[in-house]
Amino acid sequence: MLGWLAACCLAIVVPVSTLLVWTDPRAPRSLSERLVAVWRTSAETLRLGGVTGAPLRMLLSVFLGLIALLCVSTLVGVITTGLGDHLEELRRGRSRVLEKGHAVVLGWSDQVFTVVGEMVLSQVGRVRGAVAVLADRDSAVMASDLNTALGVVTRGVRVVCRTGEPTDPAALALLTPAAAHCVLVLPGDDAADDAEVVRVLLALRALLGAGAGPPVVAAVRDERFLTAARLAAGARGVVLDVESTTARLLVQAARQPGLVRALRDLLDLTGAEFHVVHAPDALGLTFAEISLRYEEACAVGYLAADGRALLTPASSARCGPGDRLIVVAPDDRPPVPEREGTTVDLSVMAGPRDRQRSCSKTLLLGWNRRAPLVVGLLRRTAQPGSLLHVVTGSDDGSVTAGASGPTDDERVAVSYRVGEPTRPDTLRALDLFDYDTVIALGPDAGPHRARPDDQLLLTLLTLRAVEEESGRALPVVAELTDHRSLALAPLGPEGDAVVRGELTSLVMTRIAQSTDMAAVFEELFAARGGSLALRPASCYVLPGRVASFATVVASALRLGECAIGYRAHDACTPRREVDVRLAPGKTERRAWNSMDEILVVTPSEAGAHSPAAAYGERTTRPGGLPEARRGTDGRPARGPAPE
Incomplete structure (x- = not known):
């Protein structure tokens, strides 16, 4: 040659x-x-x-x-x-990340787009802000997928992808997690991947040490791995349960249409959201005085010095030494008190209403791993005499296992029927408009189901056809697996959709930004803690009257609730697409009508004698974390629980 x-x-x-x-x-x-x-x-x-x-x-x-x-x-x-x-x-993504104060995301699943998008927003304004992602995938493919989902513009924040096994300490060292601001561990798309989450947490412990390093936030899909994951995460780790959170969000959305959008607005990093702030000027003031003291911040409770959260405290509860305020505000800066007192018009406040909670009739279409959790929640929280009708396909197996046993008080009568929800003849044989709520579930992802949302989209398409033929709207709540399917879902004016794992992803990013938020969400999403609810504005102010938002806040305080925003009625726009205005100015005045809705944080244990019962509301929780104990004074209890 x-x-x-x-x-x-x-x-x-x-x-x-x-x-x-x-x-x-x-x-x-x-x-x-x-x-x-x-x-x-x-x-x-x-x-x-x-x-x-x-x-x-x-x-x-x-x-x-x-x-x-x-x-x-x-x-x-x-x-x-x-x-x-x-x-x-x-x-190939094998070079070391040199940034400091960056966010580290370990693993790849359908949650990665929400998590990375929120962490990009959290890194805006930092010097050399960056989000580093490590997964056993080609780094160029990961970068392309993220850029497609998030857009090319990331406001100066670099999204760095690295290839490697997150369970390998040598691969973890490429992301320099010791210098990171926070670490998030994502679960896989299948419940069998939860063991991988535990291995990743153990690899972090081996690399950083048991009590060293940045805060670690992880999630698992199977509650059987929850205890092991929390032990592996250590004292600086927080582990969430995806399946329980999704199931509770489904039930919450089914009973209060439009709440899904409100939760997204409240948990993401755009606009107003929950914050824990220092407010020295609030020391010694009652909660009623604090609630009307700040123009652009809505107080919802206290975070005690020992880290326990108390939501919707009594109006006379005073802010003690070491207590911090839990507020809904645009940022985490200390709220500035108003120089002039906020005017409250007592003459336009609505009086309490005595309405009994009615029994419900729910239709559950489809079956998956979260279906037993949904059935259990409906049984525990519905009024006695309620009905739950389950329609599942023949290939779903034995759906009655673990779900059809009798409950202690027999609140809900559960019936099962075999039929394909995707077939029009199956749905047309049901009296769909006789149900208060229709919950549609898709099958679990698996090797034989590359796109599990396809079957659910067929079911929604048939339900939409029934709505158009009858001219009536169905209150449908669907559970989607892929966030990209949300734009394709044929939802009616009263329909809404929950993307599996989306709420958990938002909670993970909020806790990663501030570990104090873990106690707040623990109380907010606990089985008996304070919860969120959308109530008609007529419950707080007289319809057709002009009143400030401070008047709404004061009226809610009289009922033991904290008003944090409102949603104006728009007859031309579906309710799920109308944004909730969070933390509006206390002096903002408007004419309230009976179709407007107020977003409130309700007190704990909202039972038959609470204000929630007076309005005929059925409130549940979108999460499943342990309840914080309280003492006899209504504040978080200190010390170990009694045996």
Whole structure:
């Protein structure tokens, strides 16, 4: 090859050099001088030096030229190979992350887009803000997927993808988690991947130590791994249960249409959200005084010095030393008190209403891992005499296992029917408009179901056709697996959809930003803690009257609730698409009508004698964390629980 290459070069260079010399008017006259000129031109072209004289000198010049050419070619080859290897290493995602104060995301699932998007927002404004993702996938593919989902513009925050096993401490070291601001561990798309989450937490412990490093927030899908994951996470770790949270959100959305959008607005990092703030000026004030003291912050409770949260305290409960305020506000800066007192119009406040809670009739279409949790929640929280009708396909197996046993008080009568929810004849055989709520579930993801949302979309399409034929709206709540299916779901005006794991992802990012929020969400999403509810504005102010939001807050306080926002009625827009205005100014005045809704935090244990019962509301929880104990004074109890 080298010989043929040299021959080809000479066959081109020598004739062209000869032609250049013979066509030069200033060329020598003699043949020998012209041949020397041809040699010099050819030698300069081939970088051989062009030395003339004795044949030995010319051969030595050729030898040195070849050596120089070989050295230069070798150097160029070494540089090219080194650069290629380095670029390939970068493409494979094996280089070390050098940033500090960045966010680390471990694992890849349908939650990664929500988590990374929220963490990008949290890194805005930081010097060299970055979000580092580590998963056993090609880094170029991960970067492409994230850029497609989040958009190219990330407000100056770098999204760095690295390839490796998150369970390998050597791969974890590439992300320098010790210098990170927080670490989030995502569960896989299948419940069998929860063991991987425990291994990742153990790998972090092996790399950072038992009590060192940044806060770690993780999630599992199977509650059987919850205890093991919390032990592996250690004292600085928080572990959430995805399945229980999703099931409670489904029940919450089914009983209070439109609450899903309100929860998204309240938990994401855009607009107002929950914060724990220091407010020295609130020391010694009652909660009623604090609630009306700040213009752009809605107080919902106290975070005690021992870390326990108390939501919706009594109006007379005073802010003690070491207590911090739990507020809904645009940012976590200390709220600024108003110089002038906020006017409350007592004449437009609505009086309490005595309405009994009615029994419900619910239709559950489909079955998956969360269905037994949904059935259990409906049984425990519904009024006695309620009915639950379950329609599942023949390939769903035994759906009655663990779900059809009798409850202690027999609140709900459960009936089962075999039928494919995707078939129009199955749904048309049901009296759909006789149900208060329709909950539609899709099958679990698996190797034979690449897109489990397809069956659910068929069910929703059939339900939508029934709505259009009858001219009536169905209160449908659907559970989707892929966030991209949300835009495709054919939902009616009263329909809503819950993306599995989305709420848990938002809670994870909020806790990762501030570990104090773990106690707040523990109380907010506990089985008996304070909860969120959307109530008609007529429960607080007289319809058609003009009143400030401070009047709404004061009216809610009289009922033991905390008003944190409102949603104005829009007859032309489906309720699920109307945003909730969070933490509006206390002095904001508007004419309230009976269709407007107020977003409130309700007191704990909202039973038959609470204000929730007076309004006929059915409140449940979208989460499942342990209840914080309280003392006899209504504040969080200190010390170990009594045996």
